Amino acid sequence: MPPAPAIAVADLVVDRGKKPVLKSVSTEIAPGTVTGLLGPSGSGKTTFIRAVVGTQKVKGGTVTVLGEPAGAKPLRGRVAYVTQDASIYRDLSVKANVAYFAALYGRDRHEAMRAIERVGMGDHADKLAGNLSGGQKTRTSLACALVIEPEVLVLDEPTVGLDPVIREELWDQFRALAAGGATLLVSSHVMDEADRCDRLLLLREGQFIADDTPAALRESTGTANLEAAFLHLIRELEGAR
Amino acid sequence: MSLRITFITAGRILRQLLNDHRTVGLILAVPALIIALISAIMDDAPQVFDKTGLILLAAFPFMLMFMITSITLLRERTGGTLERLMTTPTGKLDLVVGYALAFGTAAAAQTAVAAGVAFLWLGLDTAGPTWAVFLICIVTSLFGMALGLFVSAFATTEFQAIQFMPVFVVPQLFLCGLIWPADQMAGWLQGVSDALPLTYAVKALAEVQAHTEVTSDMWADLAVVLGAVVVATVLGAATLRRRTD
Ligand SMILES: Nc1ncnc2c1ncn2[C@@H]1O[C@H](COP(=O)(O)OP(=O)(O)OP(=O)(O)O)[C@@H](O)[C@H]1O
Ligand SMILES: [Mg+2]
Helix, strand or coil: CCCCCCEEEEEEEEEECCEEEEEEEEEEECCCCEEEEECCCCCCHHHHHHHHHCCECCCEEEEEECCEECCCHHHHHCEEEECCCCCCCCCCEHHHHHHHHHHHCCCCHHHHHHHHHHCCCHHHCCCEHHHCCHHHHHHHHHHHHHCCCCCEEEEECCCCCCCHHHHHHHHHHHHHHHHCCCEEEEEECCHHHHCCCCEEEEEECCEEEEEECHHHHHHHHCCCCHHHHHHHHHHHHHHHC | CCHHHHHHHHHHHHHHHHCCHHHHHHHHHHHHHHHHHHHHHCCCCHHHHHHHHHHHHHHHHHHHHHHHHHHHHHHHHHCCHHHHHCCCCCCHHHHHHHHHHHHHHHHHHHHHHHHHHHHHHCCCCCCCCHHHHHHHHHHHHHHHHHHHHHHHHHCCCHHHHHHHHHHHHHHHHHHCCCCCCHHHCCHHHHHHHHHCHHHHHHHHHHHHHHCCCCCHHHHHHHHHHHHHHHHHHHHHHHCCCCCEC
16 A cells, blocks of 8 residues: 555645636645646646645645645644745844744754755855845745755745756755655756656646656657657647647 | 744844844934924923823834834735745744734833933923833833734735824824823814724823822723734734635
8 A cells, every 4th residue: 555645635726816726636745755846837836835835725625734634733843835935034144034944843043054054055144134146045945944854845946046056956955855754845947857856747727737757757758858748748738629 | 822932933023123223223212302302392381291292102112013013014924924934833823922022122122212311301200100101101002013913914015004104093193182182172083082092091191190109090091002902913813814815
């Protein structure tokens, strides 16, 4: 018997501003894996992620995380969420930001410093977050989640605007977290990152057009890379109309 | 509610405030300066200054708390940090009480400076004890905080939040007895005045002004303000939504 899914989404329907954004999506995400959530801008990635962390009003369906309804109180110490735009306090230093979120989970300043080092922000720890570059803000926001060492880590486009070296390092960390048993859901625009995921969810116009491993996706579409596989799927869908 | 998280939250909010040196300077200096100005204007009528200066002591922290709470909370709402906090173990009440502790501390510091200048230097005089004045000022400032918390839900930009000042704060200042005694206003205005919590803060201050002992009327008036704090806080906490569209 496979292990119980860390995240189970069934027939999820979400409207935003009276417009349907997610039109009955379902999936199951196994614990200890990295799942990539891919899709064009406006396809509903952030909406899906918000439903998983329990901050999105939903119209129908269920989202279950670690056996509890998404956003339930017991989950709040076990799930961490990194929003698409860095959610940090501009008038606090990097250190104070990370130490604050660390403290909410009973973690100390040393652990905060370690998380800051892990995102390569050690040299900027005393800078005010408002004076950071976009990528540095993103990394600070990420450190605020990494410090918690959550069981489920949900990241909305965490690597946008970061250079290849840092991106590579972060993905190594994501893989290491998953190897340690954590479940990661990561949205991305970048197709070469998709190859580092165990499983991919391709979202388009509010529906999953694929839910498979990268290798299986390449094979079923007969393409060499995922970018081509994605395009192939979209063309197929449009041809079918 | 968790006391630990409440204190962590209050510490974070205070640190944010302290990092903004200019705001700290303005918070501490401006009320004292304005009260000094009023005192100079009313140089020939110390009894009038005793009344006006005393009301201003409570009015400033009230305005301050309204402003900084509505703007800071609006930033939390629009900057995504509120959404993030809602996925952490932070409860709504932890956040609200954290705000009250942090900004209440700021209001206490402001009141201490302004009251120090008014009592020791400008010769402001009350029959009753200074601690009672202080207590009324702090409770009134908490009402400003709770009101700011509540209205921040109806503003989507900082411009709008600022515009709520003339809507929610200025009428209370005009009708509370600061510029004109409430009992000399038209009947319907007295009715409005009686419905505004700030009026009771002013009544409580008048009690301290007139009596050497702390009176039960003062406690009753203060209880009304405290009641308003609770109501506005509950309404404000209800505007913090865990799930949004
Ligand atoms: N607050 C809102 N009110 C109304 N509609 C919204 C709101 N937020 C997003 N939408 C709409 O919902 C749809 C999905 O948005 P979502 O943010 O989930 O997309 P996304 O896939 O994350 O896009 P991106 O890659 O650009 O971040 C979009 O059409 C968007 O316009
Ligand atoms: Mg998005």
